[in-house]
Amino acid sequence: MVTKKSSASFFLILAFAFATCAHVIAESHLHSIVDPRANSSDQTQIYIVHVLPPSNNIELLGAHELEQYHLSFLPNTTLDSGEPRLIYSYRYAVSGFAARLTPGEVETMEDTDGFISAHPNRIHRLGTTYTPTFLGLLQYDGIWYKTQGAGVIVGVVDSGISENHVSFDDDGMSPPPLKWRGCCQFKGACNPYVPTICNNKLIGAQNFFPFQTPTDKSGHGSHTASTAAGNIVSGAEVRGHADGTASGMAPRAHVASYKSCSDSRGCPTITLVKAIEKAISDGVDVLSLSIDDEPAKLDLNDIAIATFTAMEKGIFTSACAGNAKEPIRKVVGNEAPWILTVGASTTDRRVIATVKLDNGMEFYGETAYPLELASSTGMVPLVYPGAVADTTQRLGCLKGSLDDLDVTGKIVLCGIGVSLPHEKAEVVKAAGGAGIILLNQKWNGYTTESDSLAIPSVMLTNTDALKLVDYTTTTTDPKGAINFEGTKMGHRPAPAVASLSATGPNPNNGGIIKPDILGPGINILAAWNKQVGPNPTGPDERAFNFGSGCSMATPHLAGVAALLMSAHPDWSPAMVKSAIMTTARTVDKDGNKIVDERSPDMSPATFFLMGAGQVNPSAAYDPGLVYDIQPDDYIRYLCGLGFPDQRVSKITKHRISCIQSGKISAEQLNYPSITVPLNSAQEKTIYRQVTNVGEATSTYTAQVVEPDGVRAEVSPARLQFTQIKEQKMFTVKFTPDRSQPKSGEYSEGFLYWNSDDGQYKVASPISVKF
CATH class of the missing domain: 2.60.40.2310 (Immunoglobulin-like)
Structure with missing residues (x-):
């Protein structure tokens, strides 16, 4: 047995170590955060409320009159967060409505004349990408009732696309706009007259690597494309989890895929720039760049330079703020003001697994271990390799680190980092382990992810990881079990800034707040190139997977931009960006300030973490006022940053004289x-x-x-x-x-x-x- 003192010494010595915080969150508060089953009289839920029909004939009531009748049962029309209480007014299926209420408010409503009954909303088949529901696209006044992105072309610069995936079928899709000049490269040369397998949804696919095709071999490009503009697909799930209907943000928009990230060599700048150039030439309306760009002066940033031209052509660019899974939070990239820079936030859906200890303690974490295989591991011994020797190898369960340990039939505790979760699981499996518990580091905080690994698995928050390590290293015969509970809704707080999301300020853009906005980026279910997890089954054409990062947040905003451009074709990219930013939410579902999941005390997020806040697509449809910026304004801004004429001309691609154009400081943009x-x-x-x-x-x-x-x-x-x-x-x-x-x-x-x-x-x- 290892003492607390020796165990704590590892945390201080290893670069990989946990924080040795002595003051952990009180158990009652902990469960209010991580236990989705926790309930209280003041927690808002969605109820279906049955009421007597109004005295006059319901058929004669207009929609407004019926809505007013249903509103009369509610304590007020909106929550403190600004969300409308009323979600749906029903006319035919039931006499009643769906609304956001607390149990106490429902109890008060029972005394209202005409009230019959109310029950909490039940999840039968979940929305699996779920974020259209989470972001309110399907509410009675949601943007999907006004537009679904028809006529807009979203160019996805990524790792290619799975051309046969159901998310890119073209049932009900109109032909691409006449301005489209792209092609489909699956069958050889990029010739629009060669018969191909592209269609009215996937209207173009090009590859920028020798001896490759536009086909996605990593899954990333398919995931991002379907998140932005994938079809509405029923029966989507990840190994039995989150079963329901998947959809992109703009399901009626067209998709053009540009494979600029190699199957094995990453995303070279030259291919990224070439892809953006081709997308501009082809006539896309929106660019989705899930590229983790490093901060650089704007005239040295090729992505910034390439997207300046896109902006001049009226093309909207959504790009990744950056991921930061290391001890020091990454400084936000893609910081040019003509780019919408997107940070990652969480949702209120979790795929839950619990760790239950033999002393009765329980910890709630996340998993995507196949549901058909997910029976409890039973109460078995726990092993923490980090307590056996002072090495990063041990703590992280890296290859070879378990060779001299007896972990057969035991659950192994492995620190997050250095290697990927699936690699750690393979190491534990090869050593005979019965399961794996992934332990968040201090910098991972409260953000957990769902992975479908080779053996039963669960990922815990850093707070719970510290408690579990303390138990394992101070107990003579530690034992625990992993129990699988499936998909749960209502996690709080949500949304929150994910621990991996990069932060401003950025030193290269004159101090402009970046990121601009938050989009859902953790455990996003979308299309994948092949079935995942142990013993995969089913056709790859229906493969879905969870993904996490600003790569997942970015296409959400690209899709929202497509919705707005479809509804307002006369808006400039800056007007679209303004509508998104000035209508964003700065509070979570319970009306509290959006918090940062990397902070140990869940402290409120600053603007340099969340930008304007969480995207609110339906409000962005009708923002009232917008801030417009013309290309010449950006030129005056660049001159004001102190760039000489030649360097400004490098960005704009035409000769600029700052004396003639004038200068403004960044705050005057x-x-x-x-x-x-x-x-x-x-x-x-x-x-x-x-x-x-x-x-x-x-x-x-x-x-x-x-x-x-x-x-x-x-x-x-x-x-x-x-x-x-x-x-x-x-x-x-x-x-x-x-x-x-x-x-x-x-x-x-x-x-x-x-x-x-x-x-x-x-x-x-x-x-x-x-």
């Missing part, structure tokens, strides 16, 4: 977020212009949540519009409100433009750097 450098001896005024895309005749009033230590004054404080596309200028003057701010400190606030009719709340995050 007409961006939807505001970042202002400020010192105690100055005040600063920034300029913005908004374009009316809401009601023609409308008035907006400014509301400022001032950053700590700063006074902010908006002029004019009211904006009046009389027509669509009318533009109005305003200024915000920032004055320091304390004499000695700490150098390098950031302070956050918000600027809201609220319409007088209450329909619109146009939000801009403010970050002041002292």
Whole structure:
């Protein structure tokens, strides 16, 4: 047996080590976070409420009148988070409605005349990509009832595509737009007149590597393409988990695949740039780049340079903020202001496995071990190799590290990192282990992932990992079991910033807040190139898998952009970005601030982690006001960064004279977020212009949540519009409100433009750097 002292020494010595935090979250609070079955009288749930029909003939009621009748049963129309309580008003299937309520509110409703009964919503067949439901696309006022992306072409620059996958069938799809100039390269040369297997959904597929085809061999490209614009596919699941209907964000958009990431050699810059160039030439409307770009000055960043041209052509680019699974959080990449930079967030769905110890303790984690094989392991001995020798090899269950240990028939505890989970599972399996428990490091925090591994498995949060390691290293005969509980909804808090999501600020863009937005990026179910897990069965044409990272978040936003461009073909890419950012949610499903899962105490996320917040597609459809940016504005911004004419010309691909074009500082770019450098001896005024895309005749009033230590004054404080596309200028003057701010400190606030009719709340995050 190893003592606590010797076990703790490993954590301090190894680069791979856990944090030795002595103050763990109280058990009651822990279960409120990780136990999806936890319930309380104040936790909001979805209920189906049965009521007597109104006294007059329901057939004669219009939709508005019926909705008002159902609203009369509710305590109010919205939750604290701003979400509408009413989800559906039913007319024929039942007399009643679906709404978000707490058990206590349902109990109060029982005394209301006309109330019959209410019961919590049951999950029969889950939405498997699930994020269309999680993001509200299917609500009664959701964007899918207005558009599903028809006529828009999404170009996916990735590892290729599985051309025969059901997510890319073309049933019901219209032909591609006449502007489409791409081709399908599966059968040789890229010649549009050669018969191919592309169709009206997958309208193009090209490869940029010798001796390869556009076919996806890794699964990544198929996953991202189907997340952005895959078909609605029933019966999708991962080895029996999350069984239901899968769909991309824009299921009626067209897909063009550009294989710029090799099956074995990664994603060379030259192929990435070539793919983007070809996509621009082919006529795509949206680019989805799940590329983990390293921060670099904009004139040295080929992706930034390539996508500048895309922006000039009216093409919207969604790109990955970056993944950070190491002790030091990665600095956000893809930071150019003409790119929508996407961070990764969680959802409220979990595929649950529990670790139960022989002392009665239980820990909830995640898995995707095949449901048909997922019987309990039974109570068997636990082994923690990290306690046997002071080596990274042991702690991480790396190849060869278990050769001299007896793990036969035992569950092995393995630290996350260095090798992939499936590689660790193979090592444990080869050594005779009965199961594997994957232990999050401090920097993995509370973010867990679902993997279909070779043996029974579960991944635990860092907080639970520390408790389990302590039990295993201080108990004479530690024993435990892995029990599989299937797919559960209602995890809290959700959404939250995933521990792997990269952070700003980025030093290369003048301080503009990045990432711009959060999109779902953890345990996203989407198309895969082949069946996964042990003893795979079923056709590869129906293979799905869970994926996690900003790679999964990025196509969500590409798909949302496709929806908006389909609905508003006259909007510029900057207008689309503004609509997404100014309507984002900064609170979770329970109305609390979005938190960071890497932080040990689940502290609120800063703007440099979440940008404007979690994407809210249906609100982005009708944002009221937008901030537009023209290509010439970006040129003045580049000149203002101090680039000489030649370097600006390198980005724009045409000759630029900064003397002629003029210069603006980064904070003066007409961006939807505001970042202002400020010192105690100055005040600063920034300029913005908004374009009316809401009601023609409308008035907006400014509301400022001032950053700590700063006074902010908006002029004019009211904006009046009389027509669509009318533009109005305003200024915000920032004055320091304390004499000695700490150098390098950031302070956050918000600027809201609220319409007088209450329909619109146009939000801009403010970050002041002292």
